[in-house]
Amino acid sequence: MTFANIGSHGGDGLDEYAGDVWFGKLDARAKLVGIFTFVVISAVLTNMELVLISLTVALALLVASRLPLTHIAKMYMAAVPFILFASVSVFLFSGWERGIEMWMRTSACVLPLLVLAAGTETFDLFAGLRRLRVPAVITTLLMLTQRYILLLSEELSRMTTARRARGFKGARNLTDRYGLKVLAFTAGMVLVRSFQRADDIYEGLKCKGFDKEMTPWRRSSIAINDVLLATGLAAVAAVLLTVQLGVIA
Amino acid sequence: MHIPDGLMAPVVSLIGWIEFLVVFAAILLLSGKKIKEKNLPRVAILSAGIFVAQMLNFPIGGGTTGHLVGGALFAMICGPAIAIIGMTVVLLVQGLMFGDGGITALGLNAINMAIIAPLIGWGVYSLLNGLSAKKTVPGKAVKGIIVGAAAWASVFVAAAACAGELAVSYAVSSGTFGIAATVAVPAMLGVHAIIGVGEALISAGVMLYLWSVSPGSITTIDKRAKALPGWKGVLSGTTARAVTAILIVFALTLPLYFLYASQGRDGLEKTMQDAGTAGEKPLISTPFSYGQNYFSALFAGILGFLAVALGAAGILRLARMRTTRETGP
Amino acid sequence: MKPLEIVDVGFAYEDGTVALRNLSLSIGSGEKVAVIGPNGAGKSTLLHLIAGFRTPFSGQVVIEGRKLDDSNADDLRRHVGLLFQDPDDQIFMPTVEEDVAFGPRNLGLDDIEGRVARAMKGSAVEHLAKRKPHRLSYGMKKRVAIAGILAMDPAILLLDEPTSGLDPRSRADLIRLLKGMDRTMLIATHDLEAAAEIADRAIVLNIGRLMEGTMREVVMAGDLMQDAGLELPPISKLFRVLESMGYPVDDLPASLDQAVEQLTRVMDRTGKHAHAHIHEHVHNGLEHDHEHPKATAVGHQPRDEK
Numbered sequence: 001m002t003f004a005n006i007g008s009h010g011g012d013g014l015d016e017y018a019g020d021v022w023f024g025k026l027d028a029r030a031k032l033v034g035i036f037t038f039v040v041i042s043a044v045l046t047n048m049e050l051v052l053i054s055l056t057v058a059l060a061l062l063v064a065s066r067l068p069l070t071h072i073a074k075m076y077m078a079a080v081p082f083i084l085f086a087s088v089s090v091f092l093f094s095g096w097e098r099g100i101e102m103w104m105r106t107s108a109c110v111l112p113l114l115v116l117a118a119g120t121e122t123f124d125l126f127a128g129l130r131r132l133r134v135p136a137v138i139t140t141l142l143m144l145t146q147r148y149i150l151l152l153s154e155e156l157s158r159m160t161t162a163r164r165a166r167g168f169k170g171a172r173n174l175t176d177r178y179g180l181k182v183l184a185f186t187a188g189m190v191l192v193r194s195f196q197r198a199d200d201i202y203e204g205l206k207c208k209g210f211d212k213e214m215t216p217w218r219r220s221s222i223a224i225n226d227v228l229l230a231t232g233l234a235a236v237a238a239v240l241l242t243v244q245l246g247v248i249a
Numbered sequence: 250m251h252i253p254d255g256l257m258a259p260v261v262s263l264i265g266w267i268e269f270l271v272v273f274a275a276i277l278l279l280s281g282k283k284i285k286e287k288n289l290p291r292v293a294i295l296s297a298g299i300f301v302a303q304m305l306n307f308p309i310g311g312g313t314t315g316h317l318v319g320g321a322l323f324a325m326i327c328g329p330a331i332a333i334i335g336m337t338v339v340l341l342v343q344g345l346m347f348g349d350g351g352i353t354a355l356g357l358n359a360i361n362m363a364i365i366a367p368l369i370g371w372g373v374y375s376l377l378n379g380l381s382a383k384k385t386v387p388g389k390a391v392k393g394i395i396v397g398a399a400a401w402a403s404v405f406v407a408a409a410a411c412a413g414e415l416a417v418s419y420a421v422s423s424g425t426f427g428i429a430a431t432v433a434v435p436a437m438l439g440v441h442a443i444i445g446v447g448e449a450l451i452s453a454g455v456m457l458y459l460w461s462v463s464p465g466s467i468t469t470i471d472k473r474a475k476a477l478p479g480w481k482g483v484l485s486g487t488t489a490r491a492v493t494a495i496l497i498v499f500a501l502t503l504p505l506y507f508l509y510a511s512q513g514r515d516g517l518e519k520t521m522q523d524a525g526t527a528g529e530k531p532l533i534s535t536p537f538s539y540g541q542n543y544f545s546a547l548f549a550g551i552l553g554f555l556a557v558a559l560g561a562a563g564i565l566r567l568a569r570m571r572t573t574r575e576t577g578p
Numbered sequence: 579m580k581p582l583e584i585v586d587v588g589f590a591y592e593d594g595t596v597a598l599r600n601l602s603l604s605i606g607s608g609e610k611v612a613v614i615g616p617n618g619a620g621k622s623t624l625l626h627l628i629a630g631f632r633t634p635f636s637g638q639v640v641i642e643g644r645k646l647d648d649s650n651a652d653d654l655r656r657h658v659g660l661l662f663q664d665p666d667d668q669i670f671m672p673t674v675e676e677d678v679a680f681g682p683r684n685l686g687l688d689d690i691e692g693r694v695a696r697a698m699k700g701s702a703v704e705h706l707a708k709r710k711p712h713r714l715s716y717g718m719k720k721r722v723a724i725a726g727i728l729a730m731d732p733a734i735l736l737l738d739e740p741t742s743g744l745d746p747r748s749r750a751d752l753i754r755l756l757k758g759m760d761r762t763m764l765i766a767t768h769d770l771e772a773a774a775e776i777a778d779r780a781i782v783l784n785i786g787r788l789m790e791g792t793m794r795e796v797v798m799a800g801d802l803m804q805d806a807g808l809e810l811p812p813i814s815k816l817f818r819v820l821e822s823m824g825y826p827v828d829d830l831p832a833s834l835d836q837a838v839e840q841l842t843r844v845m846d847r848t849g850k851h852a853h854a855h856i857h858e859h860v861h862n863g864l865e866h867d868h869e870h871p872k873a874t875a876v877g878h879q880p881r882d883e884k
Contacts, residue, residue, distance in 0.1 A: 036352060043254040043262070043353040046425050075348055079253050086256050086415075089432045094424040101425075102256070109254030114348040122346050123672040137277070137289075141338045144293035145300070146346065147670055150712050152294075152301045180307065180447070184454020187302040187317070191326075191455065192462055194298040197667070198291040203631050204668035205290065206652065207660050208726065209684035212286055214670065217679040217690065 022225075023065040023119040028128025030226030031120060034233035035112045041237040041244075042108045050240050051101050055108040057236050065115050075114045076107075083107065122146050127216050136213050143214045148201075152190055159186055250318075250411050250441070251343070252358055254351030258418035258426040264504050265414070266356030272364055272501075273337060280330040288331075296335040299323055300342060302455075307447045315444035320362055321370020321403035322452045325396060326459070329371045329494065336363035357414055361407045365498050370403035372494025379491070389457060396456045397449035404448045406498065408441030409434075413502060417509045579643040580606055581734040581762045582628065587637035589620075589627055597623040599786040601637070605734065610756075610763040612773035614796065615783035616807035621766035622663065624783070625736045628764075629660040642733050656685050659732030663739045665719035666712075674698070674714075674722050675707040681730040697729035702755060717748030721755075734762040741772045770797070771811040774832035782806055794829040794836070813837050 018024035023031075042054040062072060083106045091099025116125075123143060130139040168182055257265070299319040306314040319339070324332035337359050343349040350358050377395040412434045418427025427433070582605040589598040597620045605611050613621045626632050628639055630651030639646040641654050662668050671677040678694045687693065698704045701724045706714065711722055720740065727735065740756065741749045749772070756763070756776050767773050773780055774793045782788040782796060784806050789799060797803070797814050810818070814830045817837065821827040826844055831837040 039254055039351070040353055043351070044259040046422075078347075078349065079251075082251070082253055082256065085436070086428055089428045090424065092432075093429050098424065105255035106253050109351055109353075110348065113254075113344070113351065117344075117346055117348040121672060125345050138338070138341070140289060141293050141296070141334070142341060142345075144290060144670075145296045145338050145342055147712075148294045148297035149300050149342065151666055152297050153304070154712075156301050156304065180450045181454055183305050183307065184451045185458055187305055187451060188455040188458030188462070190301055191295070191298045192459065194294040195291075198294045200662065200664070200667045201290045201294065202287055203626070203629075203660075204662055205670065206631075207629060207655060207662075207668060208670075208681035208730070209652075209656060210286075211684060212289075214680075215683070216671065217676050217683055217694075 017067055017071065018119050018121050021066040021119060023067065023115070024121070026229060027220045027222050027226040028120055028124045029131055030222060030230040031116055032125070032128050032132060034230035035116045038233040038237045039109050039112055041241045042105065042112075045105060045240060045244050046101075047244060048097060048101055050244055051104045051108065054236075054240055055104045057233075058108040058111040061233075062111055062115055065119050067115060067118050072111075072114050072118060075118065076110065079106075079110050083110070123216070124220075130213075130215070140212060140214055144201075148194070148197075151197075152194065155193060156186070156190055159189065250358075250361060250408060250437070251340075251350035252354040252411065252414075254353045256351075256418070256426065257354060257357060257414060258422040259353070260421060260508065261414055261418045261427070261505065262353045262357060264356075264508065265354070265360055268501055268504065269356040269359045269364070272497075273333070273359070276330050276333050280334075292331055292335050293338070295323065295327065295331075296338045296342070299335065300339050302451075303339070305451070307451070309440075309443045309447065315440075315447050317448055317451055318362055318366055318404055318407070320366025320407070321374070321400040321448070322455060324367035324371035324403075325374050325399065325452070325456060329367050332367035332371070333364055336367060339363075357411075360501055361411050361414075365410050365501065366403040366407040368494040368498055369406045370399045372399075372491040372498075373402045374399035375494075376491035392460070393453040393457055397453040400452035401445035401449040404441050404445035405438065408437045408445075410498075410502060412437035413505060417505045420509055421512045580604060580640075581642060582764065583638075583640040584628070585638040585640070587624075587627070587635055587639060589623060589632055589635040596785060598627070598635075601783070601787055603781060603787075603790075605762060605764060607762055608760065609779065610765065610777045612777035612780040612793070613764060613766045613783050614768065614770065614773055614780050614806075614808065615766075615788075616768060619784045619806075621768075621783055622738050625660060625738050625764070625766050628736060629658050630655050656730060657733040658736055659727035659730060659734070660736045661720075661723055661727055661738060661740060663742060665716070665723040668723050668726065669711045669719060672710060673707070674703060674709050674711055674725075677711055677722060678725045678729050681726055685730060687730070693729045693731070697725040700728050700759065701725035702751075715748075717744050717752070720744070720748075720752065724755075734764060735759075737763060737765045737767075739767055739769075740765065741767065741769045768808065770808065771813075771833055774811065775835065782808070793832050797830045797832040 038054075038057070042051075042058070045051050045054055062069075083103060086106065087099050087103040090102045120128075123146065126139050126142045126146070129142070130136065163182065163186070168179075299317075299322065302322075303317050303319055306316050309315045320332065320336050323335050326332075327335075340350060340355065340359055340363055344352065344355065374395060377398060412430075415428040415433040415437070416430035419429045419433070420427070428436075582603070584601060584603040587598060587601045588596070590596045601624065603611070613624060615621050623632060627635055628641070628646075630646055633648055633651070641657055644650065644654060646654055669677050671680050675694055675698070678697050679690050682690050682693050695704070698707060701721045703718065703721045703725050706718065706722065711719060714722065737756070741752060744752060753772050753775050756765075763776070765773060765777060774797070777793060779791070780793050780796045781790040782799075782802065788802055788806055789796065791799075797810060800810070800818075803810060810830075811832055813834055813836075814832050817825075817827055817830050817840070821830075828840065828843075829836075831840050
């Protein structure tokens with residue numbers, strides 16, 4: 001699923017659209033706080049009307065972000081198996097209402113995360129996490145990992161092309177010993193190249209005085225748009241939560 | 250098996266997050282020395298490598314494809330501690346870059362794929378290596394089987410844990426969240442038993458490739474356990490590692506079991522009532538008693554298996570210690 | 579105080595393979611020196627050793643008057659701008675300008691804006707400031723990596739095979755760039771033509787030092803070059819052939835510029851001008867006598883025929 005996205009020509013991953021839309025220019029911290037709050041609360045809603053409201057807000061966010069819908073749809077399809085599985089099973093056991101509620105709730109949670117992922121430069125997301133006090137070990141690992149995912153996936157697509165040029169079309173099924181062997185060797189080669197580069201990269205970092213953190217130079221500051229987005233989403237979430245708790249109590 | 254948000258019962262997700270944070274913090278503290286600055290690029294690039302390796306899809310029949318999880322592979326290459334950290338990084342990158350996997354569900358996803366999978370993979374790998382290494386140097390075929398078994402087990406147990414979480418969510422929330430055990434368990438275990446085969450084959454292939462091309466990159470090469478006398482020998486050996494791994498995994502499943510025991514039955518009963526009194530008849534009137542028993546049986550089975558495995562392994566180990574000492578110089 | 583002094587340096591890997599032996603070298607401020615040798619000669623190792631990445635080593639490495647050892651390696655590294663052979667080993671940030679700023683920021687230097695601007699200008703990548711490095715061509719990546727090093731204002735640049743992997747145009751551009759830079763450099767390369775164009779001096783390395791001298795002297799030592807597994811640049815070979823045909827050659831030029839300069843010098847010295855003509859002749863036994871028709875070279879007007 002992710003292979004199609006990374007390997008696609010002209011795209012360095014999914015945030016190629018991030019720069020084009022107004023949503024992409026917002027401060028990452030505001031987006032993180034706002035969207036996370038909204039998603040966490042949407043995940044616990046059990047009342048049909050509340051779930052419906054949360055889904056509507058999620059869709060509104062999607063539309064307002066101006067991100068290309070086909071792109072988001074593709075990402076959504078990747079999450080569909082689990083959502084479908086859960087919704088159908090709930091439907092079979094507990095009826096229509098609960099089944100649809102499950103679908104809506106999970107979708108209301110998935111969509112804002114897709115908007116966040118597609119609408120923000122990944123590096124900025126990680127830098128935003130750091131500014132939100134996530135430990136440096138984790139954020140530095142994230143930044144380095146992302147940098148090298150791009151590199152390795154290029155190598156992988158080169159290897160895949162080379163394989164295809166020699167007529168390899170992928171393993172046919174699990175009993176295709178030759179096909180699986182090729183896949184395993186490809187994975188192995190990717191890993192071996194990784195090891196070899198790791199020490200070189202460490203030296204490269206030390207040459208630039210690296211000391212545990214990769215903080216960016218240009219730092220975005222919070223503007224009115226950021227505050228509006230974060231507080232807007234948080235406010236909706238707070239209202240939904242209060243009603244939900246009231247329903248339980 | 251990346252679980253999205255909104256699927257699990259809130260209390261289950263909360264337990265997942267707490268468990269994950271505790272284990273992760275413990276790992277960071279314990280291997281603080283290892284995560285020196287010099288290792289950051291190594292862990293990052295290995296995480297990137299596993300991430301990219303996850304992109305290799307293999308068909309599992311019926312037109313669907315599965316993909317590598319990689320937890321076991323990670324652990325076999327550089328040990329469980331680094332694997333736990335690395336797999337967590339992979340999950341975070343997947344979630345933040347692609348929206349793959351939720352954030353309330355991150356705790357549970359991490360437990361399944363970043364903690365249980367590496368631990369089981371490493372535990373089984375250590376155990377089988379320990380058992381086989383005594384006789385002769387294992388050939389390629391044997392090594393491959395060991396790796397494959399470890400990888401398959403890692404996927405299967407992780408899927409079982411996921412099924413358990415779904416089932417408990419269902420039971421505890423009276424059917425609002427989660428998926429009933431009667432569906433969740435067979436579905437998850439069935440699909441992942443097959444995916445596990447792919448994982449086993451690819452992991453074995455990769456490890457064999459690494460062994461032949463650059464064995465130096467693997468840092469968990471099982472050294473023949475130095476024959477220390479008595480208990481020390483038992484604790485420092487490969488069996489001990491396996492036991493530790495299984496114990497940790499078992500400990501992780503306990504809270505959910507207790508949750509189920511305390512609230513789950515009520516929740517299931519309530520679902521039964523709702524189903525009976527609701528205007529719309531559900532399509533399936535579940536034999537809930539079957540679901541309950543199945544679930545309990547599953548746990549009992551796991552407990553029993555663990556007890557037997559631990560006992561057997563420990564006994565084997567002690568027996569071998571005795572014989573080596575008896576036949577010593 | 580010299581930017582770099584190496585005295586009797588030796589280094590061997592853990593498995594015992596000797597990579598460098600009894601190496602001494604001194605580089606003055608503003609000098610550009612090439613380390614030439616075939617693959618495996620230890621050029622890369624030397625550069626990495628100077629950058630403090632290969633310990634322990636025997637001998638002394640003195641950077642701007644300070645002796646390199648384990649304790650100050652991290653500190654001295656900032657004075658030594660190591661350019662890796664693979665630019666992806668030292669490009670980390672999501673945009674070019676962020677990556678160029680990465681070094682100075684980590685080192686806590688002042689005037690980041692100014693440094694970044696100057697470095698990008700010095701490496702001719704200002705127009706790429708907001709671009710994503712991993713989408714750039716190999717040649718451009720190298721320039722970005724160079725900018726990243728320049729921004730830290732090192733006392734000496736250590737360039738590891740800077741022209742390898744570049745297409746002819748990019749290579750020419752890079753050579754011109756490096757030639758025009760007013761910086762002290764140590765360039766490890768097996769690209770003799772590039773070395774000849776950029777560097778004033780060279781040492782030939784094959785684990786130990788084989789010789790040291792100006793590029794010209796190095797190129798003249800034909801046998802040594804051959805033993806070291808190095809090929810003369812085409813222009814040198816051409817002049818070798820001309821020399822054997824009687825053309826007066828003072829030194830073998832190693833680059834086109836040097837060749838042109840030689841030709842002009844010879845012409846000035848003898849007060850003559852160049853002819854090119856083709857004629858037919860017949861050999862009669864041992865002696866032959868032929869007359870040249872008074873032909874003029876293509877495109878050349880003899881001075882006295884105006």
